[in-house]
Amino acid sequence: NAGVTQTPKFRILKIGQSMTLQCTQDMNHNYMYWYRQDPGMGLKLIYYSVGAGITDKGEVPNGYNVSRSTTEDFPLRLELAAPSQTSVYFCASSYPQGVTMNTEAFFGQGTRLTVV
Amino acid sequence: AQSVAQPEDQVNVAEGNPLTVKCTYSVSGNPYLFWYVQYPNRGLQFLLKYITGDNLVKGSYGFEAEFNKSQTSFHLKKPSALVSDSALYFCAVRDKASGGSYIPTFGRGTSLIVHP
Numbered sequence: 001n002a003g004v005t006q007t008p009k010f011r012i013l014k015i016g017q018s019m020t021l022q023c024t025q026d027m028n029h030n031y032m033y034w035y036r037q038d039p040g041m042g043l044k045l046i047y048y049s050v051g052a053g054i055t056d057k058g059e060v061p062n063g064y065n066v067s068r069s070t071t072e073d074f075p076l077r078l079e080l081a082a083p084s085q086t087s088v089y090f091c092a093s094s095y096p097q098g099v100t101m102n103t104e105a106f107f108g109q110g111t112r113l114t115v116v
Numbered sequence: 117a118q119s120v121a122q123p124e125d126q127v128n129v130a131e132g133n134p135l136t137v138k139c140t141y142s143v144s145g146n147p148y149l150f151w152y153v154q155y156p157n158r159g160l161q162f163l164l165k166y167i168t169g170d171n172l173v174k175g176s177y178g179f180e181a182e183f184n185k186s187q188t189s190f191h192l193k194k195p196s197a198l199v200s201d202s203a204l205y206f207c208a209v210r211d212k213a214s215g216g217s218y219i220p221t222f223g224r225g226t227s228l229i230v231h232p
Contacts, residue, residue, distance in 0.1 A: 031217075031219075033220070035222075040125065040225075041224060042206065042222045042223055042224035043206070045213075045219060045221070048213065056213065056217065058219070090159055090160070092160075092220075094220075104150055104152075104162040104165060105160075106162070107159030107160040107161070108159050109159045110157075110158070
């Protein structure tokens with residue numbers, strides 16, 4: 001299994017440009033997440049999905065959009081890039097089991113995005 | 117909402133000495149707690165978790181964590197630190213999003229530096 005794969009690894013965008021960060025997982029996980037990581041701030045949840053066709057906002061969704069047409073893929077879209085979106089973006093997946101939903105998350109290697 | 121706090125931005129320890137990385141939690145109901153490690157330019161990797169049972173949880177790479185209900189803490193420990201343990205460590209808790217689904221919520225991270 002490749003696990004969680006993110007592309008690209010690095011990207012520089014100009015203000016106002018748009019792009020899609022790709023994320024795919026081959027573990028048949030139903031939960032998928034997008035986080036952004038800023039220095040000293042930990043991970044902030046942008047969007048998440050509990051299955052194909054179902055998405056919901058996290059803590060910092062403004063400026064982003066997602067879709068989940070298949071179990072495997074969960075792309076993150078930036079429509080009008082702003083310098084505040086300069087960050088490292090991580091996609092993750094998990095397979096909550098049972099009543100306690102207590103399984104751990106698996107992370108991709110991240111996309112480092114700079115908006116200039 | 118559930119939350120975790122990591123009171124130290126950085127922990128320094130000499131190789132061979134024991135290490136502790138602190139985490140405190142705030143939850144309603146039973147806590148489900150996790151530790152992850154992030155090496156430079158990599159995604160997060162799961163280390164260990166506490167769901168129920170024994171208060172001392174053993175995980176990967178010789179790490180363990182002690183759950184203390186009275187102090188609402190879940191400190192990460194290792195008896196003898198290695199230089200290769202130098203990384204960013206995140207404590208996480210199972211949280212419930214506004215949509216009702218369970219999601220991981222992370223602390224701000226603690227940078228562990230092990231000196232030769």
